[in-house]
Amino acid sequence: MFRITKGRATALAAPLFVLSATLASAAPDRPECIAPAQPGGGFDITCKLAQAALTDAAVLDAPLRVSYMPGGIGAVAYSTIVGQRTDEPGTIVAFSAGSLLNLAQGKFGAHDETDVRWVASIGTDYGAVVVPADSEWESLSAMMEGIKADAGSVILGAGGTIGSQDWMKAAMTARAAGIDHKSMRFVAFEGGGDCATALQGGHVDACMNDVGDSQAAIDGGAPLKLLAVFAPERLPGKLAEVPTAAEQGFDIEWPIVRGFYVGPEVSDADYQWWVEAFETAMAAPGYGALLESRSLLPLPMTGDELNSFVTEAVAKYRTLAAEFELVQQ
Amino acid sequence: MTRAAAPAPGRPLWRTLALWMLPILLFLMVASLMLSMKTLREVADSAYDRSLRGAIRAIDLRISTESGGLGVELPYPLFESFQATAEGEVLFRVSTDDGLVQIGDALLPAPPPLTVGQVVFYDAIYFNRPIRVGAYMRPLDPPLYGAVGQNLIIEIAETTESREAFLRTVISRTMLRDLAALLAAALLLAVGVHAGLRPLRALRDRLDLRASDDLRQMDPAGLPREVQPLVRSVNRLVDRHRIQGEAQRRYIEDASHQLKTPLAVLRAQIDRGLQLNDPEALHGVLRAMREITDRSSHLTSQLLALALARNSALWSGSAAEEVDLSALLDGVVRLHLPSARKRRIVLEVDAPADAGAVHATEALLFEAVSNLLQNAITASPAGGVIVMSVQNDAEQTVIAVRDEGPGVSDDLLRRLDQGLRFNLPRTRPSWSASTGLGLAIVQEIMATMGGRLVLANRAPGGLLASLHLPKKHAGLKAG
Numbered sequence: 164m165f166r167i168t169k170g171r172a173t174a175l176a177a178p179l180f181v182l183s184a185t186l187a188s189a190a191p192d193r194p195e196c197i198a199p200a201q202p203g204g205g206f207d208i209t210c211k212l213a214q215a216a217l218t219d220a221a222v223l224d225a226p227l228r229v230s231y232m233p234g235g236i237g238a239v240a241y242s243t244i245v246g247q248r249t250d251e252p253g254t255i256v257a258f259s260a261g262s263l264l265n266l267a268q269g270k271f272g273a274h275d276e277t278d279v280r281w282v283a284s285i286g287t288d289y290g291a292v293v294v295p296a297d298s299e300w301e302s303l304s305a306m307m308e309g310i311k312a313d314a315g316s317v318i319l320g321a322g323g324t325i326g327s328q329d330w331m332k333a334a335m336t337a338r339a340a341g342i343d344h345k346s347m348r349f350v351a352f353e354g355g356g357d358c359a360t361a362l363q364g365g366h367v368d369a370c371m372n373d374v375g376d377s378q379a380a381i382d383g384g385a386p387l388k389l390l391a392v393f394a395p396e397r398l399p400g401k402l403a404e405v406p407t408a409a410e411q412g413f414d415i416e417w418p419i420v421r422g423f424y425v426g427p428e429v430s431d432a433d434y435q436w437w438v439e440a441f442e443t444a445m446a447a448p449g450y451g452a453l454l455e456s457r458s459l460l461p462l463p464m465t466g467d468e469l470n471s472f473v474t475e476a477v478a479k480y481r482t483l484a485a486e487f488e489l490v491q492q
Numbered sequence: 493m494t495r496a497a498a499p500a501p502g503r504p505l506w507r508t509l510a511l512w513m514l515p516i517l518l519f520l521m522v523a524s525l526m527l528s529m530k531t532l533r534e535v536a537d538s539a540y541d542r543s544l545r546g547a548i549r550a551i552d553l554r555i556s557t558e559s560g561g562l563g564v565e566l567p568y569p570l571f572e573s574f575q576a577t578a579e580g581e582v583l584f585r586v587s588t589d590d591g592l593v594q595i596g597d598a599l600l601p602a603p604p605p606l607t608v609g610q611v612v613f614y615d616a617i618y619f620n621r622p623i624r625v626g627a628y629m630r631p632l633d634p635p636l637y638g639a640v641g642q643n644l645i646i647e648i649a650e651t652t653e654s655r656e657a658f659l660r661t662v663i664s665r666t667m668l669r670d671l672a673a674l675l676a677a678a679l680l681l682a683v684g685v686h687a688g689l690r691p692l693r694a695l696r697d698r699l700d701l702r703a704s705d706d707l708r709q710m711d712p713a714g715l716p717r718e719v720q721p722l723v724r725s726v727n728r729l730v731d732r733h734r735i736q737g738e739a740q741r742r743y744i745e746d747a748s749h750q751l752k753t754p755l756a757v758l759r760a761q762i763d764r765g766l767q768l769n770d771p772e773a774l775h776g777v778l779r780a781m782r783e784i785t786d787r788s789s790h791l792t793s794q795l796l797a798l799a800l801a802r803n804s805a806l807w808s809g810s811a812a813e814e815v816d817l818s819a820l821l822d823g824v825v826r827l828h829l830p831s832a833r834k835r836r837i838v839l840e841v842d843a844p845a846d847a848g849a850v851h852a853t854e855a856l857l858f859e860a861v862s863n864l865l866q867n868a869i870t871a872s873p874a875g876g877v878i879v880m881s882v883q884n885d886a887e888q889t890v891i892a893v894r895d896e897g898p899g900v901s902d903d904l905l906r907r908l909d910q911g912l913r914f915n916l917p918r919t920r921p922s923w924s925a926s927t928g929l930g931l932a933i934v935q936e937i938m939a940t941m942g943g944r945l946v947l948a949n950r951a952p953g954g955l956l957a958s959l960h961l962p963k964k965h966a967g968l969k970a971g
Contacts, residue, residue, distance in 0.1 A: 199561065201563055230559060231559050231561065231563070232559045232560050232561030233559070233561040233562055233563040234561040234562040234563075234588075234592065234593045234636055235562075235588075235592040235593045235594070238592040238593065239560070239561045239562060239592060239593065239636045239637055240560075240561060242592070242636070242637035242639070243560055243561075243636070243637040243638070245637075246637050246638050246639075247637055247638045270591075270592070271592075272590070272592060272637075314619075315619035315620060315621070324594035324595075324598040325594075325598050325599070330598075348597075348599065348619060349597070349598045349599055350596060350597050350598065351594050351595055351596060351597075351598045352566075352595060353562075353563060353564070353595055357566055360566060361566060361568060364566075364568050364569075366568045366571075
């Protein structure tokens with residue numbers, strides 16, 4: 164009922180505000196950010212960042228509501244947005260490089276990257292290897308030696324199953340260390356948050372997480388430590404002590420773009436409203452601090468720029484997935 | 493029963509029994525163990541599977557679809573209580589059958605085809621470790637993202653160490669118990685046999701304490717039934733020894749008696765000769781004396797032959813040899829030809845040119861045939877015919893002597909049929925040419941050789957006496 168009414172309202176309103184179309188679209192009624200995982204992971208951080216930035220920039224009157232829809236690291240949410248909630252103007256869904264990787268492998272069902280409307284990327288994160296603070300491993304190379312000695316005894320946790328970006332980071336590191344990636348034990352979680360919890364319980368030995376969610380957990384008091392970041396160079400601030408994977412002999416970079424998309428049938432006006440809202444928010448003076456507090460680096464892209472970035476990334480990931488015999492059709 | 497250092501000390505009875513019994517018992521125990529292993533495994537599986545089923549239910553309760561997504565509350569706290577009872581490791585995977593969602597141990601082997609609402613258990617291998625998996629599929633209601641007929645699959649696996657350890661414990665206990673039972677059986681066997689043989693040891697003591705001339709029968713009463721036949725055999729043996737001892741005593745009496753008469757006659761003749769002056773009459777006395785001496789000499793050699801035959805039974809078979817029958821018969825005939833001629837008796841030998849050979853002691857066989865011919869000549873009417881024959885068949889050699897005399901009495905034949913020995917004649921009505929020892933000697937010799945003496949009266953009159961000698965004479969038979 165609500166959606167039909169809303170749709171008609173937009174259609175009627177459009178001619179009246181034609182002169183100032185770009186600014187004319189009203190802010191959506193009940194804005195919602197779907198983090199397609201369990202709380203505490205990268206998607207959660209993405210939504211929380213949007214929540215803070217949009218509020219700080221005063222773009223939204225009502226605070227952005229964050230909801231969680233776990234299932235296949237975004238697969239369920241993607242399918243829901245493409246199939247059921249196609250035209251909700253107030254709903255944005257967080258995505259990451261991992262979502263694009265899964266899209267490239269066909270893990271999001273019978274959909275591709277053209278089935279949604281990509282709104283904005285708001286920053287970039289990097290992959291990280293995180294272990295308990297009291298772990299015997301002090302470096303990524305020590306951990307890979309441990310896996311080499313007895314692969315069956317080391318349990319790697321990952322936000323996502325075989326083929327996910329977390330798995331991909333481990334597989335690429337294993338390949339660089341001369342280990343058969345098929346010999347490694349994996350436990351899949353719905354996002355990095357659950358993995359960090361299992362890590363603290365001693366149920367997994369290491370998580371192939373992201374810098375953002377790992378550091379968030381550490382900042383929250385979790386007894387964890389980072390062994391490596393998959394970044395081209397050391398990160399600024401308190402992460403400066405963590406060596407890159409390349410420094411430890413594993414020449415792997417894994418940047419994680421974070422951003423949002425909306426449903427395919429969301430109107431151009433509403434889509435444009437979100438694009439401008441994010442542009443405004445990311446231009447705000449306090450935005451840099453917000454990023455830094457979440458251990459993210461800026462990567463502001465919106466609209467067409469983001470669309471072509473996504474297209475390129477999916478193509479690149481498709482090639483990578485083929486290298487690891489992951490593509491399923 | 494023999495305690496003395498025998499060349500091969502017998503195996504103890506309890507060990508013989510144990511050697512028969514224990515391997516079979518062992519086999520039966522192993523076989524029953526193998527059978528119960530299968531049952532035990534099924535019982536263990538069903539018990540351990542039940543806890544897997546419980547874990548599946550508990551995880552199912554932790555699955556939420558309220559957000560429109562599919563979330564699982566991490567089941568690790570649940571596993572911690574679960575693992576307290578199961579020693580191994582617990583693995584899990586929650587997934588949708590369309591493959592979009594996969595949470596947990598991603599590399600668990602794919603489950604077999606599942607039926608909605610049913611828990612399926614199966615064995616699998618996970619990173620080279622055997623695991624037991626319980627898998628359960630149920631429809632997702634409501635389905636995610638509006639999909640149709642979407643199912644949720646929950647798999648729980650545990651490594652099988654704990655159920656293997658349980659099985660090992662049960663099986664090793666069963667084996668220990670069986671082994672203990674086996675040892676107890678062996679012990680009881682030894683004790684039982686020891687107790688059961690106590691009457692036998694008492695019997696041995698009774699025998700050991702006997703005086704050497706005590707030939708009384710033993711009383712088998714109070715002995716185990718299995719041993720009574722043995723006691724009766726011993727009694728029979730003792731009895732035979734007694735009879736034999738008596739026979740020997742009688743033999744000495746008889747021999748003394750037999751020799752006493754000619755000696756008395758000789759003494760009388762000498763006395764008579766001393767009173768004679770007439771050289772012619774003295775010469776007559778001396779001739780009579782010579783005849784008596786000849787007969788005495790003959791009697792002595794007969795007695796010696798009898799003793800020899802009896803002793804021979806005690807000798808080893810070393811005296812036995814291959815005896816050529818043709819040569820033997822020739823020798824016997826030559827020996828008796830003069831006495832036969834004296835009475836115009838015709839001696840015929842009816843034997844094949846190559847009569848073959850028998851395995852025997854030559855002197856004894858010669859004596860036996862010689863005795864039969866002597867008897868025949870004595871019994872034969874003057875001018876009669878005596879036929880000696882040899883017949884061979886597969887099993888025996890028969891040497892027969894046939895005469896035309898009066899035959900023998902029915903009483904004598906009956907005694908022979910009954911297997912009785914001839915006794916030496918106790919009384920002698922007249923001092924005849926026969927010493928009367930002949931048939932007793934022949935019988936004794938046949939017993940020594942394992943042969944048989946057969947006497948038969950012939951229809952028109954006459955006697956057929958034959959020696960039946962076995963072909964393969966295995967050895968000397970105890971007399």
